[in-house]
Amino acid sequence: MGRRFEELPNELLWFIMEYIPPIDLFRTFFNLNQRFNQIIRLIHFRFNLLYTNKNEFNYFLNIILPNIESNWIKSYYIDDISNRLYSINICNNLQSLRIYHLHTENIDLLAKNILPKLKQLNYLCLYSEFTLTERDRNSLLNVIFSEQMSSLTYCYLAFQDFDQIRFDQLNRINKSFSLKTLIIDQWCGLRDFIQLLHFIPNIQRLTVRLFDSNTKE
């Protein structure tokens, strides 16, 4: 059976391997022979690193990353634990990024050093069940609603749900012309809702939570 698999043409192997979870793929095929290494190197990887323990994550950092073309990584799902977010910086051509358990200590890193570099990113989901400050939200939104993220078409922000999000302290010269879908899973006042619309002139699909700012404070 192994021999038959090897007889398949490169293009087909490449196609099949893109469907195998990357860590499993590496553990099974890496260093089997030069040909497999060459094929693996050029896969459009989609890394789902959620529920990855320290050993697996170290395997990803030390074995997988040095042996693939990191510019070909298309999609990256990661938990904001320890210093893992730094690894996003290796993938410059990411199209899709999901971060879970985002916490306040890493917002500056994300807003200033990670997101602005992802020029190809069109899909972004940020999840946080922890307390974020208004400053945290503003620094993220100032990047997301700007031309620094000129490819971003889909954005999902699921922050701690009993908190309130505002848009009145954002840099008003910014707008996102690319954003088509926006989901903000946090309460916002009606007045702030109008503010929000100013930043997303090309929006097609919008999901928000609204309360009457004059009654709920």
Added chain:
Amino acid sequence: MKFIIFERKIIYSRTIIPSLNTIDDFTILVPHLIYLRVKLSQISFTNATKILFLRLPSQLRELSISTWSIEYADGHSWQTLLSSKFPHLKHFRLIISLDQIPLNHSITTNSDLDNLVKSFNQSKYFLDHHWNVLININELDRLKFVLHTIPYPIENFQTTFYNIRRCTSSSMIIKSTYFYVNKLSLTLHDDLVRNHIDDRYFPNVNQLIFLSNLRKDSQQFQSIEYFNHLKNLINLSNITSLNFPEELHEYPIQLINILLENLPKLNSLTLSHRLNVYLKTQSINSLKTLTLIFTMYSSIFPPATRMGHLLLSNQILTNELILELVRTFSHIQTLTLILRHLDGFDNQFSEWLKRIFLNEQNISYDLLLNDRIVRFYF
């Protein structure tokens, strides 16, 4: 303080923020908007119509509303608004969830319930568009009254078993209504019904959350019987996350143990440490993340505060217990310890963590002081 915040907002509204009254048509701002999904809180239907719905672009294709007000249950008002303002609307979705039965609404008989939804389910406009609604009523649940369009439109759903009364609907429709639900919250209560028949089915749940209204001794709860109903109601094979979040409420241990043995894809469990001590260890060995809830932290036991003496030892997180938990669960990916209700972590604790786990044991952790959470990664 409230007054100052309010004043600041008024000043903004005069100087920077365009007043709600100056932009009559949001088409100027978002001309391409075709889909709006919105949760509305503390906004009357009349107000929402005036300041939101009537300002939306008329080419809207989908409008989804979730609210906590019975005012939105009038099909005639919706018909007037939707038919005049949104001629291209393809999807209209509505959820009304109430934690009290509305005082002036009679819900005693099935025909009362049919009457309540008559303005939707007997209207030619809504029938032509297939925008029918369903009501679920159960006085023992947290949400006692839920009216929603069919199918139930969003991922989150909160309900309970037994004694649910509905308006007239076919069992086939009820069975297929909850296809999109992937986060299901169930309220446990004492009133178990034998030979229970429920037409609902939840095929795609991956997060299962239990709330508890149990008043009697939770260990007398008919766990096996309940589980047998549960497995007919939910496809258990997709559940990855199981949550018993109410630290001070009672949960039946037997039910938790049965669930742990019957959820093949489970990788995340949240419950109070008070319950955790009674779990069968082999069933939590395959978890990837475990979250334990405590009432308070005290570096030593018994705690120095008077309140601490009223608590059970397994409600209090101590340094010694942390060392033991880290040793026990070092085979999983993440161990999260959360404090609720009383004293949080302090700087002394932060120093202790650094000394023991960073310097001596080389174990990574995050201490989130504001959230009163410490997370260990293995």
